[in-house]
Amino acid sequence: MxxxxxxxxxxxxxxxxxxxxxxxxxxxxxxxxxxxxxxxxxxxxxxxxxxxxxxxxxxxxxxxxxxxxxxxxxxxxxxxxxxxxxxxxxxxxxxxxxxxxxxxSDEVLNKIFKVENSLKLGHLINQENVSVEVDVNKMVSRHLAILAMTGAGKSNAVSVIIDGLLEKNGCMLIFDMHSEYVDAEFTNGSVNVIEPMINPQNMEFSEIKKLANIPSNASIQERHFRDAFKEANKRIEQGTQESTDFIKLIQIILDEKRQEAEGSNDKKTAKDIMDVYNKMDDLVSKYDRLLNIYVGDILGEIKPGVANVLDLGQVDENTAEVLVAHILRRALKSRKDFVRNNNEKALSYPVFFVVEEAHILAPKNRNPNSKYWITRIAREGRKFGLGLCLVSQSPKSVDSETLSQANNMIILRLVEPQDQRHVQTASESLSEDLVHQLPSLNIGEALLLGLMTKIPTLVKIDEFKGRQRGGDLDIISEWKSQKESKEADKKRQLLEFESQFG
Known part of the structure; x- marks a missing residue:
């Protein structure tokens, strides 16, 4: 007692x-x-x-x-x-x-933390011999948020979860904003790196408009671009156009309309169309690595049983938002087609999307397309086998509606009061007393909440046994290496000089 x-x-x-x-x-x-x-x-x-x-x-x-x-x-x-x-x-x-x-007693707790379809995360902070397992079905289908301040163990927690899912032949796609997982090594599976490229013919009007930097309040430019976009799709469907480059075809149609306007002496319309044409020109030069007419549907590159990584570290945030929106839109459409119509060509297995830097892709104060589709998946994905894992070191900057859809949370150390309040608002099970414990958590310790665990839990997350880039650089070692490299160069140059001139 x-x-x-x-x-x-x-x-x-x-x-x-x-x-x-x-x-x-x-x-x-x-x-x-x-x-x-x-x-x-x-x-x-x-x-x-x-x-x-x-x-x-x-x-x-x-x-x-x-x-x-x-x-x-x-x-x-x-x-x-x-x-x-x-x-x-x-x-x-x-x-x-x-x-x-x-x-x-340990006997009572082991019974409680033993779940079906389990993934082991770690052990109780206060009782190391009691393992903590979570229900994979409920974690994936009811979505997950992993939230922490920088350096609290967030990347380790994500890696432990990915490795656990690979053991079950899981299929996940990581939106890797900083190329942390590109050369990772997991004990239960390999990594499939997906290059950030889209066939423009698979893109929606709003996606290309975003890349072309045509603002929503530029109604005249938007109208000319929309007309050219529709006409390009029409010609491709009818097979009346030789060019298979969708962006180039839009430019051809814009140029035709510009010449038509000039022929009728409508200089203003010609100028407006030319402005759109120039923006398409800028799009081609700026996103030449992103838009590739020779790639197929990006969903076709996702494989089950491996860690699929979309390498977004080589693109800017604007491009990342477009890519994420594009993939989530097509994934939801494809899964609906498979579940409702049993279409064999559609996406035939569930996918767990790991959204790194969720405060960038689903921000509180902006409305990029990525945020819209992340929220759509959060609301509708459960019925079609699409799950979300939102990862962020700035919870207060994540859209509150999106965050509230995550029925499971792994909260590591959080010190800033605004972050704590934002998370508490999004979670019904986070009491005021538990909030007060968040600043006192050590690295790798976390509070587990939600449907994936029977009870709120303070857990010490296992250390990831594989290899993953991330964390802080060893600055001293980097400087030391630079100095040693310079000294070695000087010695080499001196030896070369002495060998030449005796």
Missing amino acids: IGRCIGETSLVEVSFISKEMPKVGEYVTLEYDGKIILGMIELLVRGSVSLNGEIYNPDTVAKIRQIEGDDYYIKGSIRILGDINDNLKIPRTPAPPGTEIKVA
Whole structure:
């Protein structure tokens, strides 16, 4: 026994007093009314009746300490998690004051954390011999958010999850904003790097318009571009155009319309069309590596059983937004076609999308196409086997509606109050007391919430056993290497000089 309930108790929370110091995040049991109730210690304070807040002289404190010694009390609050023998249902009666509180046994906890379709993340922070597993089906279908400040262990957590999914022949596509996973090595599967290239004929009007930098308020330019876009599609469908380069075909049509306007002496229209033509010219020169008429559907490059990595480290944010929107749009359309129509040519297996830098691709204060399609997948993907993993070191900058669709969260250390409030707003299960624990988490420690785990959990995530680029550079080593390289060059030049001139 570590303590007893005191004061008024409720169905969801009890206060307790103790003489022994337990740990925040530790699981406890309360037995009453023939039930065994599981709880989690969420808050602890240590105090003294004599050394209260009304004493203002340090000498007085010292004298009282001499007399009383270590005569202090420990108070805390316990969050009620449910009846161990009734599928963790919340009891209908509160615990009587004075009820004994005991540390939950390893046997009880191992039973709770044992789930079907499991993926092992790590072990309990306070009980290392209790493994923590999550339900893969619920994690993927109900979406996941991994949130942390920089350096808290976010990339390690992502790698552990990817490796665990590979063991189950999972299919994931990582939108890799910083080329961290391009040369990664996983113990349960290989990496399939996908180059950021799109066949422009597979793109929607809004996607090419974004690349052409035609703003939404430029209605005249947008109209001319839309007309040329529709005409290009029409000619390709009818087979009346020799050119197979969709962008070039749009330019040909724009040039035809410009000449037509000049022929009728409509100089303003000719100028407006020429402005669009020039923007298409800029598009071709700027995105020549992105747009490739010889590649097929980018979805065809995704393979199950390997870590598919879309290398976005070599493109700018604008291009990354277009690529992500394009892939998610086509994936949702293809999965709908497979599930509803059993189309054998459609995407025939579920995909888990790992969205690195979610605050860039689904930002709070902007509305790029990537944000629209990420939100669509968050809302509709569950029915068609498309899951999301939103990863960010700046939760406050992630769109709140998108974040709220993630029914599972792995929250590592978060210090900034704005980040904490934003995450708490997005998650129904994140209590105020648990929020207060986030700044005290060590590297690799995390709070697990959501449908993938039966109860909120403080976990020490396993260390990833493979290899993955990321983390901070060893600056001193880099400088030292540079110095050694220069010194070696000088020695080589000196030896060459001496060999030539004796």
